[in-house]
Amino acid sequence: MNFNSIKAIYLFELGRTWRTLFQSIASPVLSTSLYFVVFGSAIGGRMEEVGGVSYGAFIVPGLIMLTILTESVSNASFGIYLPRFTGTIYEILSAPISVAETLLGYVGAAATKSLIIGLIILATARLFVDYSVMYPLAMIGFLVLISVTFSLFGFILGIWADGFEKLQIVPMLILMPLTFLGGTFYSISMLPQAFQTVTLFNPVVYLVNGFRWTFYGQADFNISVSLGMTLMFMAICIAIISWIFKTGYRLRS
Amino acid sequence: MASIISVKGLEKTYKGGHRALKSVDLEIERGEIFALLGPNGAGKTTLIGIICGLVRKTAGTVMADGYDIEKDFRKARARIGLVPQELSADMFITVWHSVKFSRGLFGLSDNDAYLEKILRDLSLWDKKDAKIASLSGGMKRRVLIAKALSHEPSILFLDEPTAGVDVELRRDMWQMVRRLREQGVTIILTTHYIEEAEDMADRIGVINKGEIILIEDKHTLMRKLGQTEVTVGLKEPLSSVPADLSAQTGTLSTDGLTLTYVLEGENAEDQGTDLIKRLSASGLDFRTLNMSRSSLEDIFVNLVHTEHAGTGI
Numbered sequence: 001m002n003f004n005s006i007k008a009i010y011l012f013e014l015g016r017t018w019r020t021l022f023q024s025i026a027s028p029v030l031s032t033s034l035y036f037v038v039f040g041s042a043i044g045g046r047m048e049e050v051g052g053v054s055y056g057a058f059i060v061p062g063l064i065m066l067t068i069l070t071e072s073v074s075n076a077s078f079g080i081y082l083p084r085f086t087g088t089i090y091e092i093l094s095a096p097i098s099v100a101e102t103l104l105g106y107v108g109a110a111a112t113k114s115l116i117i118g119l120i121i122l123a124t125a126r127l128f129v130d131y132s133v134m135y136p137l138a139m140i141g142f143l144v145l146i147s148v149t150f151s152l153f154g155f156i157l158g159i160w161a162d163g164f165e166k167l168q169i170v171p172m173l174i175l176m177p178l179t180f181l182g183g184t185f186y187s188i189s190m191l192p193q194a195f196q197t198v199t200l201f202n203p204v205v206y207l208v209n210g211f212r213w214t215f216y217g218q219a220d221f222n223i224s225v226s227l228g229m230t231l232m233f234m235a236i237c238i239a240i241i242s243w244i245f246k247t248g249y250r251l252r253s
Numbered sequence: 254m255a256s257i258i259s260v261k262g263l264e265k266t267y268k269g270g271h272r273a274l275k276s277v278d279l280e281i282e283r284g285e286i287f288a289l290l291g292p293n294g295a296g297k298t299t300l301i302g303i304i305c306g307l308v309r310k311t312a313g314t315v316m317a318d319g320y321d322i323e324k325d326f327r328k329a330r331a332r333i334g335l336v337p338q339e340l341s342a343d344m345f346i347t348v349w350h351s352v353k354f355s356r357g358l359f360g361l362s363d364n365d366a367y368l369e370k371i372l373r374d375l376s377l378w379d380k381k382d383a384k385i386a387s388l389s390g391g392m393k394r395r396v397l398i399a400k401a402l403s404h405e406p407s408i409l410f411l412d413e414p415t416a417g418v419d420v421e422l423r424r425d426m427w428q429m430v431r432r433l434r435e436q437g438v439t440i441i442l443t444t445h446y447i448e449e450a451e452d453m454a455d456r457i458g459v460i461n462k463g464e465i466i467l468i469e470d471k472h473t474l475m476r477k478l479g480q481t482e483v484t485v486g487l488k489e490p491l492s493s494v495p496a497d498l499s500a501q502t503g504t505l506s507t508d509g510l511t512l513t514y515v516l517e518g519e520n521a522e523d524q525g526t527d528l529i530k531r532l533s534a535s536g537l538d539f540r541t542l543n544m545s546r547s548s549l550e551d552i553f554v555n556l557v558h559t560e561h562a563g564t565g566i
Contacts (some may be wrong), residue, residue, distance in 0.1 A: 002327075008357025019345060087341030091400070094305045094335050095358045096327040252309050253267060253302075 005097045007128045009105025010112075012025035017113050023242035024075075025117060028067050032121045035063050039185065044129070050187050053216050056129035061212040063125070063182030068118050068143065069150050069179055069204070073171050076110035076154030081161055084250075093252060099245040103155065110151035111144070118143050131215065139214035145230055146207055159250050183212075188220040203233055236250050255441045256280040257408055258304065263313035265299050265463075271471075275463040276313070281408075286430065286440045288454035290553055296463040297443045298338060301410050305335045318407060328493055331359060334406030338413045340393045344386035347435040348377055351385060352403050359404035371399050374429060391422040398429070409433065411442040415449060427453055451475075451549040461557050468476065471549075478552045481521035483528055485512040486511035495535065496529075500527045522546065 017024045040056035047055035083089040092102065125131065133139050161167045182204030188196055199205050210226025213219040219226070242249065258281035265274040273296045281287050291297050302308035304315055304322060315322045320329040342351060352368050371379045375395045380388060385396055394414065401409060411430070415423045430440055430453065444450055450457055450471075457474055459467040469477070487520040490509030494502065501524065516524040525544050532539065 002360040004357050004360045004362055008354050011357075012354050015346070015350070083343075084344070087337070087339050088343055090305075090307055090335065090337050090341065091358060093307050094330060094333065096330040096360055097358070098327075122510060248309050252307060 002097055002101050005095060006101050006104045006108070007121060009092075009102065010109045013106060014112065016079070017075075023087075024113065025120065026115050028071055029120055029124055032063055032067050033128070035059075035122055036125055040125075040129045051216070051218055054102075055145030057131035057216075058078045058187075059182070059185055060122075060125050060129060060131045062182075062208050063217050064118050064121050064143075065146070065204075065208050065211050066179045066184050067121055068114050068147055069175055069207075070171050071117050072110055072114040072147050072150035073154035073157060073175060073196075074167070075113050076107055076151040077158035077161065077167050077170075078154075079106050079110055080155055080158035081164075081167055084159070085164075089251070099242065102245075103152070103241065107148060107151040107155055110154060111147035114147040114151065115143060118147070133215050134217040139211070142211050142214055142230075145227075145234070146211070150228060152241065156237060156240050156244070159244055173177075177207075178202050178228065183208045183220070192223040203229060206230065255283055257283040257318055258302070258353075258441070259314075259316040260300075261314050263300070263303065263315060264311040265296075265303060265308065266311045272491070273463050274303075277460075277463070277465055279458065279465060281439060281470070282456070284434065284439055285455040286434055286442070286453055288450035288457045289441060289443045289460060289497070289541045290450055290457060291460035292557055295460045297460055298412060299463075300460065301335070301412055301443070302442070305333055305410060306330055307335075313345060320547070321383060327360075331404065332407045334401035334404065334409045336394075336397045336401045336409070336411045336414055338416065340390060340397065342393060342396055342400070344382060347382050347384055348372070348388075348399070349381040351396060352399050355400040356403040361404050368399075368403060371402050374432070375399050376425065384553055391418045394418055395422075395426075398426070404434075407437070408439045411440065413443055413445065415444060415446060423449075447550040447553055448548065457549070459553065459556055474552065475546075475549065476519050478555070479521065480547040480551070481516045481525045482543075482545050483514045483516065483525050484537050484541075484543045484545075485532060485537075486510065486543075487512060488538040488540050495537065498531050498535065499524065 034057075039059055044054070044056035044059070049055065050058040083092060143186065157167065157170050161170075181199065182202050183199070188199055188205065188209075190212065191199065204227040206221060206229035209219040209221045210223055213223045243249070258279070260277055260279040263274050263277040263279075264272075266272045277296075277300060289297050289300070299308055303310045304317065306322065306326065317329040318332045322329045329559075335458075346354075349368075352372065353363070354363070356368065369378065372381055375398060377392070377395050377399055380392060385393060388396065394417075398414070414426060418426065418563075427449070430442075434440060442453070443449075454471055457467075457469060457471050458465055459546075467474070487510050491505060491512070492509060494505050494512065499514055500517070501513050501514055501516055505512055514525075514528060516528070518524070529542065529544065533543075
């Protein structure tokens with residue numbers, strides 16, 4: 001392992017966050033706060049409890065998940081797409097570093113940033129709604145796992161994309177709907193039976209559920225199913241990335 | 254001298270079927286300045302790209318300082334510094350951060366004193382806190398060189414280093430290249446300014462359509478393929494070429510006022526001076542006298558042109 005290389009990429013990427021502090025942190029925090037104001041406080045006050053938890057508290061894990069997913073994907077995809085676009089990727093490709101080291105640098109930085117944003121939102125949520133976390137360690141663990149997994153996914157997107165539009169289309173057209181339909185704002189059991197079955201094919205459902213379990217100790221699915229699905233998605237992403245580096249897909253002609 | 258870079262049977266066929274390199278063999282000697290010349294699209298950048306890890310080879314082997322660029326990619330790449338043709342650098346960070354990042358990326362621990370020395374050598378030290386976006390083209394080029402040198406490579410590739418660089422900067426840059434060579438760094442450069450290769454390089458390779466058509470010591474090349482031209486401007490027109498001036502046949506312009514001799518071979522310059530001596534002894538009255546040696550540029554154009562005509566060399 002070449003720790004100096006990993007450190008260089010990691011700090012470089014986090015430095016980008018620091019330089020663009022406002023977009024990087026302020027905007028996701030602001031938009032999530034708006035959700036809390038509207039759904040948590042304003043509308044949530046008139047809603048029934050979901051599974052014994054007030055509606056405002058119920059949506060906290062889902063909203064954090066929504067932000068973590070979009071932030072991880074956009075950070076990681078942008079992080080690797082930008083050097084491809086500007087041509088500075090030549091330096092990464094000519095450096096004596098392995099796939100694993102490159103990934104640890106890029107994905108590590110993107111996941112770190114997501115994690116920080118997630119924790120900030122968690123703290124912000126406190127201002128609007130009252131919630132509790134039953135298993136704090138498991139909660140952090142899930143947060144890390146999901147940040148890493150979706151940063152890996154973002155990395156793939158950043159290598160696949162050949163224009164800025166594609167970078168935005170995937171989070172907008174695929175991730176957003178999957179997250180909204182993945183039980184961010186509701187429990188799966190509130191849906192008619194047919195929709196419940198369709199929902200089972202949405203991977204985000206398992207993430208939101210697992211994460212919600214760490215807060216309230218209950219969810220639509222067993223926690224091991226959620227964990228298994230997350231790990232599987234992560235394994236698929238790693239396999240695709242290994243293939244990318246092996247074949248040089250869109251990196252080395 | 255042992256080769257520092259050894260390329261054997263290197264092939265590259267791009268996805269579209271374009272065969273960019275055709276069984277290229279190339280040995281670069283340790284400590285030399287090697288100039289790779291060739292027209293656009295000849296395969297220069299592909300060749301450099303493969304050695305540096307940017308392009309995947311189709312077949313063949315490349316060894317850098319004794320290490321296979323694929324099997325021992327860490328050791329091979331650690332020894333190589335690359336200054337790319339395009340001015341691609343992260344525009345929003347400072348020169349200092351950029352150079353520091355490059356060193357770290359190549360796995361080395363911090364050495365600020367070394368980086369300071371590089372920046373001072375390249376006259377970049379007073380710009381170290383400037384954002385790269387604010388620098389001129391020539392300065393950006395220097396930053397790329399500083400980045401390439403930050404990990405103390407023993408082999409430096411310069412792909413068109415002086416494109417778009419003004420005369421003064423160019424001179425500075427070549428001074429730096431000479432200094433690096435004195436420190437034992439092997440330098441491989443491509444350039445469009447052939448007079449630069451003529452001025453700088455120890456050996457010259459010419460690549461055309463994916464094939465190395467010539468590798469030669471510069472002086473040998475100049476001697477072997479160079480020509481000396483003697484042009485005499487006469488005061489009175491002549492009706493025929495004087496027979497006794499040179500063993501080579503001269504040509505007379507239609508107005509009979511200009512006499513031209515093209516002298517070839519290794520002793521072309523001696524033939525030229527002999528010719529001038531005989532000319533003054535002959536009593537022919539002349540107004541101007543010009544003797545010129547063909548430049549590398551002439552040789553290069555000639556070579557590539559001959560190749561294009563399909564006659565080979």
